[in-house]
Amino acid sequence: xxxxxxxxxxxxxxxxxxxxxxxxxxxxxxxxxxxxxxxxxxxxxxxxxxxxxxxxxxxxxxxxxxxxxxxxxxxxxxxxxxxxxxxxxxxxxxxxxxxxxxxxxxxxxxxxxxxxxxxxxxxxxxxxxxxxxxxxxxxxxxxxxxxxxxxxxxxxxxxxxxxxxxxxxxxxxxxxxxxxxxxxxxxxxxxxxxxxxxxxxxxxxxxxxxxxxxxxxxxxxxxxxxxxxxxxxxxxxxxxxxxxxxxxxxxxxxxxxxxxxxxxxxxxxxxxxxxxxxxxxxxxxxxxxxxxxxxxxxxxxxxxxxxxxxxxxxxxxxxxxxxxxxxxxxxxxxxxxxxxxxxxxxxxxxxxxxxx
Ligand code: IPM
Ligand code: MG
Numbered sequence: 001x002x003x004x005x006x007x008x009x010x011x012x013x014x015x016x017x018x019x020x021x022x023x024x025x026x027x028x029x030x031x032x033x034x035x036x037x038x039x040x041x042x043x044x045x046x047x048x049x050x051x052x053x054x055x056x057x058x059x060x061x062x063x064x065x066x067x068x069x070x071x072x073x074x075x076x077x078x079x080x081x082x083x084x085x086x087x088x089x090x091x092x093x094x095x096x097x098x099x100x101x102x103x104x105x106x107x108x109x110x111x112x113x114x115x116x117x118x119x120x121x122x123x124x125x126x127x128x129x130x131x132x133x134x135x136x137x138x139x140x141x142x143x144x145x146x147x148x149x150x151x152x153x154x155x156x157x158x159x160x161x162x163x164x165x166x167x168x169x170x171x172x173x174x175x176x177x178x179x180x181x182x183x184x185x186x187x188x189x190x191x192x193x194x195x196x197x198x199x200x201x202x203x204x205x206x207x208x209x210x211x212x213x214x215x216x217x218x219x220x221x222x223x224x225x226x227x228x229x230x231x232x233x234x235x236x237x238x239x240x241x242x243x244x245x246x247x248x249x250x251x252x253x254x255x256x257x258x259x260x261x262x263x264x265x266x267x268x269x270x271x272x273x274x275x276x277x278x279x280x281x282x283x284x285x286x287x288x289x290x291x292x293x294x295x296x297x298x299x300x301x302x303x304x305x306x307x308x309x310x311x312x313x314x315x316x317x318x319x320x321x322x323x324x325x326x327x328x329x330x331x332x333x334x335x336x337x338x339x340x341x342x343x344x345x346x347x348x349x350x351x352x353x354x355x356x
Contacts, residue, residue, distance in 0.1 A: 001035045002307060005066040005272070009044040009088065011281020012291035013072020019344040020070065020296035023316070026348040031312045039066070043088060045076030054087030060095035068303050069274035072296070075281035086138065089276075093131055094138070096271035098264035099162065100169045101129035102302070103247045103278065109325035111255035111334060115230065122231040123254050126177065128170040129243030131264055133162045134194075136240040158194035158239075163201045169267050170237035171209040177235060182209075184216045185238035185246065198239065223249060251278060256333040258292030261299035263306060273306055275299040289339045292331035294320060297347065319350040329356065 006021060008014035021038055028034040041062075043055035054074065056062075063069055074088040075081060092098070107113050107123040115123075137157035144151050167184075174182035184202045188195035199216065206214055217225060219242045225232065226249055238246060251260035257279045264274040277295025285291055297320050304313035323329065329346040330336025338346070349356035 001037055002067045003065070004036055004038050004303075005063055005069045006038050006040045007043055007069065007071045007088075008040065009072040009074045009281070010046075010076050010084070011073050011283050011286045012279075013044070013074075013281060015286075015289070015291045015340050016277055016293040016296040017070060017072040019293035019340055019347075020300050022344050023293075023297055023347045023351065024300055026351045027312055027316055030351060031309075031315075034309060034312050038070075044074060045079055045084065048076070048079055048084070048087065054084060055091070060092060063092065063096065064271055066272050068272050068307060070296075070299070070303060071274050071276035073276070073279070073281040075283070077283055090136065090138070092274060093264050096266060096274070097132060098266050098271070098273055099130070099132040100166060100265040100267050101131035101243070102173070102263045102265055103127040103129060103243070103250070104261065104298075104302070105247070105250040105254050107254045108259065109321050110327050111259070111324050113253055113255060115227065115253055118230055125230075125233050125250060126173055126235045127243055127247050127250060128166065128173060128235065128237045129247065130162065130166040130238070130240050132240075133157045133159060134240035156191070156194055158197055160197070160201065163198055164205060165267075167202050167205045167237060168208075170235060171205060171212055174212045174235035175209060179234040180212045181234040182212050182214050183222070183233060183236045184214065185219050185222050185236060185242050186216060187219050187242070189218060195239075202237075219246070222246060226250065226253060247278065256292065257295075258331060258333045259294040259298060261295050261302055263299070263302045265306065273303075275303040275306075289341065290332050291340050292333050293340050293343055294324070294331070294334075315351070319347055322350050323347060 008017040028036050048054050074084045076084055105125040107120050135156045137155055139157055140154040142152045174180055186195050186199050188199045251257045260278045262276055262278045266273055277299055279295055301313045301317045329338040329342055346356040
């Protein structure tokens with residue numbers, strides 16, 4: 001029996017996560033050994049309005065009791081973004097030391113890329129985002145607010161331990177993929193301290209992975225390569241902010257922000273990992289019933305994989321691919337006109353082997 005903590009959060013989070021839970025329930029009916037108990041937490045913007053915080057003080061401790069976490073999104077039109085982000089999602093990622101953020105990017109069958117002449121085999125990437133420090137260390141400060149010498153500072157922090165562990169993780173992922181090719185994204189020409197250490201450690205770690213081919217790209221040049229030569233890319237490791245930016249581009253090149261999944265992982269398995277679609281709260285379409293739940297299904301695939309439920313995760317991924325390739329029921333952002341509910345029903349029927 002797996003205990004899953006479900007945090008739907010804000011905006012379209014509840015719409016896509018509830019759909020994801022329905023689909024997981026259908027899947028567990030057809031997999032005799034897959035038993036899941038879902039526990040939902042009402043943390044987020046409304047919780048903040050009632051309690052003055054995005055989740056209770058003991059929130060991170062409570063989550064440690066679960067096998068894994070299924071997250072929607074955090075954000076609220078009436079609460080500053082840095083408050084919602086640091087009060088929930090980053091608090092969980094840092095609190096559980098989920099230091100590796102894994103972002104698979106693939107052009108799924110039936111989906112069009114905005115790039116000309118690319119096929120499914122040209123966009124099959126694995127992005128590894130450092131998820132505990134770098135530009136998101138949270139260290140910094142603000143002083144003299146309201147005066148003309150108003151001052152602010154955000155510290156980009158790289159620790160040897162933090163850099164080594166994410167780069168080892170990236171080499172392991174690269175090694176597990178057929179091409180065994182890892183690109184280091186850097187900006188050591190301009191960021192002359194932290195990123196220089198980042199490059200040096202990459203060189204050191206690579207000595208233990210001589211079977212993996214490596215190359216190095218400045219982050220600005222990487223955007224060009226993703227657009228002009230996508231098939232030259234396989235596995236990519238980048239700092240927290242660099243990967244944040246590159247993976248939005250990656251998601252759009254693979255069809256839509258709506259399909260992209262992510263896992264905030266603790267590869268050392270001390271604590272539960274957390275899986276979520278990367279699209280965020282999308283208030284402009286909230287409550288309209290048109291949110292694309294595919295990112296949350298793909299996140300479930302990653303979640304099942306991390307639990308060791310390989311056959312269930314493969315079946316769920318095949319169901320997603322059937323949905324996209326047959327193009328009968330697709331959300332608006334993928335050129336269709338189906339509602340989130342119609343997509344949920346279609347997925348459940350595919351899983352149960354019924355017509356849809
Ligand atoms: C992501 C998102 C978040 C981030 C936002 C919602 C704060 O863009 O997961 O990529 O910047 O990390
Ligand atoms: Mg992002």
